[in-house]
Amino acid sequence: MARTRSKRRAQLEALLLAPVDWLEERSGLVGAVRYFLFRKVPRESNWFHTLGSATLTAFLVQAVTGVILAMYYKPDPDSAYRSIQHITNDLTLGWLVRGMHRWGASVFIILLFLHMGRVFLFGAYKYPRELNWLIGVLLLTMAMGEGFTGYLLPWDQTAYWATVVGINLNASAPIAGPFIADILRGGTEIGPETLARFYSIHMLLIPGGLAGLIVLHLYLVIRLGITAPPWSESAAGYDEPPRVEPERRGLVEPRPRGNGDGAVVAPRRRTRV
Amino acid sequence: MADDLRPGGEPRDEGVEPHLPAPTIGPAGFAAGIALLLIGLVVGYWVVVAIGAALAVVFAFLWVRDLTVGVRHAPPPEPAAVAPAEPADAEDGAYRVPRAKFLEASTLGLGAAIGGIVTLPAIGFAVAPAFVGQKDVNVDLGPLENFPEGQWLVTVFTSHEDQGNVSRRTAFIRNNGMVDEAPSFTIISNRCVHLGCPVQPQGPMDEKQKRELPNDVEITPTQPSGFGCPCHGGAYDIEGNRIQGPPVRALDRFEYLIVKGHLVLGKRYSVGSVEGTGAKAKIKSYPRVDPSQHVDGWEQYLYPYVPGG
């Protein structure tokens, strides 16, 4: 009886997994996803390590709400303000989308700084992760630039004057300053070109750069591995060999020790070739 | 079957294909003829119909002739295998570029050219504003009667009609009286020269006395004893000279003309400092620059180039 049941079960599994197998055979993507999901991270990984993915979540919130807002926003000085009022007051849940985008920006920046601080204090910028740190600093500057360009878009008093000051800050840089300011403004004074320029930078240039660099950042994280906290038992990061402590017994059953193939940790589906 | 899909593998040879006749023009011409015939019928030009019919007949004849060529004549011989081109021998004497190197160089060269053709105009378009000056337009503020002598007026005007509200600007205007039979005006821009914040008159300014003039001009009387910037604490005296705080020079001013009894605003220019006051003021003027840029002192050499000329 058991053999028939398991045979039928095996047939059912095969049927359900057929699309996955089809995809895997033609692209190898399923294997990549599986590698990402079941890769090993240090045992001592803790909640501090969630700040990076939290930042990514905030960025995705910004991207999605930004796309929706772009469907209703009009980047022209004569209609921008009205379109913002329209979005906030008239459209169904427009206030929610706009509010999420506006406060998502602040949350994004806060999480960025927290993540950077965590990486710094864990020493996770040291060999071989220096490149990742550099990419991260680039991401930080681009995110601040994103905030600056986005601030102008509602075209209200706050937006306009904060941008005037911001552009003139750039103008104060010696030698190149005036040119940078003119390029940002699209002229010698803030005008309709400025809004269009900022919109293009905010919607296309910087998000494209952010997305590309985030992909690179994540690739390096997966390739180089996650850094264990500096108080971990791990041998990494110590100038002298580690002490080996006996396993402590607590009230809660310890997590299963993973061995090489991860079979204990989660059931693995095997593709059939 | 799965072997065929592995990347990097060559498709296997399935064996010798049956020999097909070389492609001829018959079918294509026949199709063109039929198409012309139908088009002619649709649009009603009989000439086109006739031409199409003729073409169809001619090419049908040619096509049938080609199809039956095997029946009428012996099949043409197999084309001889063509030997792959061999690289020339060094004994040849003349230098010949290996094909691989030539392809490499032309790929890189063409790629660079294409990249340049796409990006350079785009970049030029994006940075052009820094090198092209913006045209200044004169603004007619209205008849001189609106600007009584000795009265400071906060004047809001539109500097470029075609740009609309985004080009609204404010100036503090005072009629200093007649000098050599022409009225003398002090016209000071309200943009702080530290970082561009709107400067306020230090004195009572009654919003209720605001008047709207034609040409989108608003004037509000005020009695300032100086000007102050709320952003970072900059302070200016009544002539716009800096007396305190981070501003790096005096407030900018506007040139003006009197045209048919109207006060007309001209270009904005930057000011290093002003000596004297009112009609007797001696203004050290410079071409217009952005806020935070010095025009005198040693710091002027930090900003050697004025974009836009």
Add this chain to the structure above:
Amino acid sequence: MPTKAEQREQFARYKEDVARRGKSFYPYAMFHDTVMSLVVVSVIVGLACLWYFTSGEEAGNSGWLGPRYTEEADPGTTSFVPRPDWYFYFLFYLLRIFKWPDSVVLGTVGIPTILLILLFAMPFLDRRRDRRLIRRPVAVVAALLTIASMGILTYKGATAKESLASENIALVPEWVKQEKLEGKAVDGARLFAEVGCMNCHTYLGAGASNLGAPDLTSEGTKGRGIEFQKQHIKCPQCVNPSSQMQPFPNLTDEQLTALATFLEASKGPKS
């Protein structure tokens, strides 16, 4: 400083340690990430709701988290006080610290550029292997100093005040009540609110306070006399050579008298 071979060998040890003792990303670490992401999204939605439901449709109608929008941009305004978004407050306050024209470029681009260069150079400045906090005193101290200074600068940027003549004038009745002003002192109070004194001085909690000018709430208790006040306002440097106060030469004698009376009558809030 570890050699290349030592670095590589240490990294190999790390990899091997993770392979041997590590836990699978899914579901252990991914669970943490998912919970945190949920928190993030909830916080964003919560903030958006708070912001919307406590504010009104008119421009400037501010709730717990600020207004939905201020007035439409008016490049010709004389009564608006510009502010950047909160995460730029530390830069904003830096600009207020550098008040001398020669030093402005330090605050605008100098310090931020230097900090950014330091950030970029971090992995090359610190090449030691050790990640334990106890063994990295410079890093820990630098981090604490950075957090403290950014926090303080942001806070001071957020609470920075300046005075708008149109807003100050509305405070005069309150001053009259608290300091029991009468007669000419009330006229002086109005002048005080409008003429720019509050760009540098504070009075009963209003006005700008970061330029080193003294608070004038109890100026009258200093016994300086009306004549002194008049001379001082007209030409501060004549009376006090080291003064940084701007002179007010264009005030009429009557205005000066009113101001001086107001100052001498300000003996602090009376309960």
